[in-house]
Amino acid sequence: MHKVGLIRVLTTDEQPLLQLHGRLIEEAFPHLQVRSRCIPDQPQGIYDAATEAVAVPKIVHLAKEMAAAGAEALIVSCAADPGVPEVRRELSLPVIGAGSAAAALALALGRRVGTLGITAEAPEPMKRVLGTHLVAQSRPAAVRTTLDLLTESGTTGIFAAARELKERGCDVICLACTGLSTLQIADELGRATGLPVVDPVIAAGVVADYLLRRGTQNNIKLGRT
Amino acid sequence: MHKVGLIRVLTTDEQPLLQLHGRLIEEAFPHLQVRSRCIPDQPQGIYDAATEAVAVPKIVHLAKEMAAAGAEALIVSCAADPGVPEVRRELSLPVIGAGSAAAALALALGRRVGTLGITAEAPEPMKRVLGTHLVAQSRPAAVRTTLDLLTESGTTGIFAAARELKERGCDVICLACTGLSTLQIADELGRATGLPVVDPVIAAGVVADYLLRRGTQNNIKLGRT
Numbered sequence: 001m002h003k004v005g006l007i008r009v010l011t012t013d014e015q016p017l018l019q020l021h022g023r024l025i026e027e028a029f030p031h032l033q034v035r036s037r038c039i040p041d042q043p044q045g046i047y048d049a050a051t052e053a054v055a056v057p058k059i060v061h062l063a064k065e066m067a068a069a070g071a072e073a074l075i076v077s078c079a080a081d082p083g084v085p086e087v088r089r090e091l092s093l094p095v096i097g098a099g100s101a102a103a104a105l106a107l108a109l110g111r112r113v114g115t116l117g118i119t120a121e122a123p124e125p126m127k128r129v130l131g132t133h134l135v136a137q138s139r140p141a142a143v144r145t146t147l148d149l150l151t152e153s154g155t156t157g158i159f160a161a162a163r164e165l166k167e168r169g170c171d172v173i174c175l176a177c178t179g180l181s182t183l184q185i186a187d188e189l190g191r192a193t194g195l196p197v198v199d200p201v202i203a204a205g206v207v208a209d210y211l212l213r214r215g216t217q218n219n220i221k222l223g224r225t
Numbered sequence: 226m227h228k229v230g231l232i233r234v235l236t237t238d239e240q241p242l243l244q245l246h247g248r249l250i251e252e253a254f255p256h257l258q259v260r261s262r263c264i265p266d267q268p269q270g271i272y273d274a275a276t277e278a279v280a281v282p283k284i285v286h287l288a289k290e291m292a293a294a295g296a297e298a299l300i301v302s303c304a305a306d307p308g309v310p311e312v313r314r315e316l317s318l319p320v321i322g323a324g325s326a327a328a329a330l331a332l333a334l335g336r337r338v339g340t341l342g343i344t345a346e347a348p349e350p351m352k353r354v355l356g357t358h359l360v361a362q363s364r365p366a367a368v369r370t371t372l373d374l375l376t377e378s379g380t381t382g383i384f385a386a387a388r389e390l391k392e393r394g395c396d397v398i399c400l401a402c403t404g405l406s407t408l409q410i411a412d413e414l415g416r417a418t419g420l421p422v423v424d425p426v427i428a429a430g431v432v433a434d435y436l437l438r439r440g441t442q443n444n445i446k447l448g449r450t
Contacts, residue, residue, distance in 0.1 A: 028438065094421075096333070104333035107354050108326045108432045109319075129332050131356035196319075196436065207333045210431055211421065213253065 001033050002212040005071030007062050008038035009055050009078040010045040010146060010179075020182060021077045025205035032209055035071075037062055044145045045078070045179070047118060052082050059083030060090060067091050073212055075204045079176045080123035094211050098181075101207045102174050102200035103129035109196045110172030112136075114165030116158070116189075117176025118143050126176055136168040137176075146179030158185060159192055166193045173197045226258050227437040230296030232287050233263035234280050234303040235270035235371060235404075245407060246302045250430035257434055261302075262287055269370045270303075270404070272343060277307050284308030285315060292316050298437055300429045304401045305348035319436050323406075326432045327399050327425035328354035334421045335397030337361075339390030341383070341414075342401025343368050351401055361393040362401075371404030383410060384417055391418045398422045 006022045022034030039058035046052045060083055063074050073094040076084050081097030088095045103126040106113045114136040115122035122130070122137050140149070140157025148154050158180070165173050173195050175186060181201035190197040231247045247259030264283035271277045285308055288299055298319040301309050306322030313320045328351040331338045339361040340347035347355070347362050365374070365382025373379050383405070390398050398420050400411060406426035415422040 094334075101333045104329045104331075105432070105435065106329075107332065108321070108329035108428070109436070111353075128336075129358075133354075202435070203333070206431055206435055207330070210330065210427070211334070 002031055002072050003070055004032050004034045004073050004075060004208050004212070005063070005066030005069070006034050006036040006075045006077050007059055007066070007083075008036055009042060009059070009076070009082060011038050011040055011042045017182075021178065021201045024181065024184070024201055025075075025208070028202055029205050029209040031213060032205065034075075035066075036077075037066065044147060046080055046082055047145045052080055056083045056086055060086050063087040063091060063095070067093055073208050075208060077178050077181075077201055077204065079117060079126060079178055079200050081125040084125070094208070096204045096207045096211075097125060098178050098200035098204040099123050099126045099176065100129050102126065102176070102198045102203040105203045105206060106130070106172050106174035106198045107133060109198065110170070112169055112171045113174050114138060114168065114170030114172070115174050115176040116161050116165060116180070118146060118149065118179065119176075122176045126174070130174075136165050136170050138162075138164050146177060146182075149177070149179040149183060155183070155185075158183075159189065162189045162193050162197070166195055171195065175200055227256055227297050228295055229257050229259045229298050229300060229433050229437070230288070230291030230294075231259050231261040231300045231302050232284055232291070233261055234267060234284070234301070234307060236263050236265055236267045242407075246403065246426045249406065249409070249426055250300075250433070253427055254430050254434040256438060257430065259300075260291075260296075262291065269372060271305055271307055272370045277305055281308045281311055285311050288312040288316060288320070292318055298433050300433060302403050302406075302426055302429065304342060304351060304403055304425050306350040309350070319433070321429050321432045322350060323403050323425035323429040324348050324351045324401065325354050327351065327401070327423045327428040330428040330431060331355070331397050331399035331423045332358060334423065335395070337394055337396045338399050339363060339393065339395030339397070340399050340401040341386050341390060341405070343371060343374065343404065344401075347401045351399070355399075361390050361395050363387075363389050371402055371407075374402070374404040374408060380408070380410075383408075384414065387414045387418050387422070391420055396420065400425055
């Protein structure tokens with residue numbers, strides 16, 4: 001069992017909501033134990049440059065506390081990877097950004113990646129990973145913050161945006177907001193479009209699981225050696 | 226349990242060697258059952274353009290047989306992803322190339338990737354995924370084919386090549402030959418360099434596990450909904 005700290009950038013007092021991303025990772029990766037904390041004073045999360053800038057020092061502060069409390073790896077559960085470079089400079093443990101993890105996993109699944117998030121363009125760290133493989137970007141109509149995703153019109157818009165990416169020739173869809181992970185909508189979008197759909201929270205779990213389990217495997221020896 | 230077909234591009238009659246990559250994946254991902262077959266008449270594997278070209282139709286042929294026999298996904302266990310585009314055109318199941326899977330996973334772990342393989346430059350599919358994040362390429366001295374890796378001077382050269390990548394500023398090492406997976410040397414290289422080291426066979430397993438387990442998870446509901 002490996003201890004992972006997960007940083008939410010959406011402020012909430014509700015424990016089920018606060019712990020949800022961590023529980024999704026725990027269910028998919030039984031070797032991981034995930035504890036979540038959120039930054040203060042951002043009840044609408046991160047949705048533009050200003051809300052990202054103000055979040056970064058809070059993320060670094062939380063990261064230090066979680067590392068001191070025994071986390072072996074940290075996940076920043078936001079597709080913009082806010083604070084990831086800053087935390088990496090301060091701490092030596094693995095720091096995983098949900099955005100770059102999702103973008104990376106998408107590249108293993110296809111070559112023409114479409115992003116679906118809450119901003120007109122995908123977050124910069126995702127764009128940097130995807131490079132020329134990023135061929136289309138989409139967002140649901142009438143959605144500005146992660147909270148708007150949780151409405152009925154938000155959900156309708158998400159499916160429309162996914163179908164648009166398919167029509168534009170994408171061969172894989174990369175979700176570009178962890179609010180979509182909260183909705184647990186990746187599988188349904190996959191069935192609706194016939195394309196692989198990458199969930200950023202699960203992608204972060206994939207990377208954490210890979211990193212923390214390496215070195216703990218027993219080697220397999222060939223019979224003859 | 227999900228059935229995965231794994232295609233080796235090194236011809237061998239020895240079952241322990243033939244099945245080794247599959248067993249490494251099964252050990253890391255207990256939900257996967259991996260059966261391996263190899264292409265005929267290439268006892269030295271793939272190590273240049275000519276040996277790759279002759280392998281592709283054999284890979285497509287094997288892939289069709291394995292899909293017909295019930296494989297839910299296919300892994301081509303070679304860092305050059307030989308035949309992966311061709312198989313994807315012929316079959317509708319997921320087809321994972323060890324090279325692009327490894328390159329993708331490397332991008333989730335760092336931004337300055339160094340490759341370590343048996344050719345002067347990394348295979349094209351890895352270079353395409355890594356784009357501008359590929360900052361250094363290395364190979365052990367006096368190694369030409371995957372078999373040369375299994376000698377004592379091969380091993381010494383592998384560690385020297387890994388240290389060279391670290392000295393050149395890489396923050397993650399991506400192994401660029403699945404012969405290095407046969408050696409199960411990624412963890413040791415990680416300890417020797419202090420960098421995360423991506424094993425291409427395990428990376429292919431990461432992607433297969435992600436793809437095949439999606440859609441089979443139970444959703445987690447928030448307490449209040």
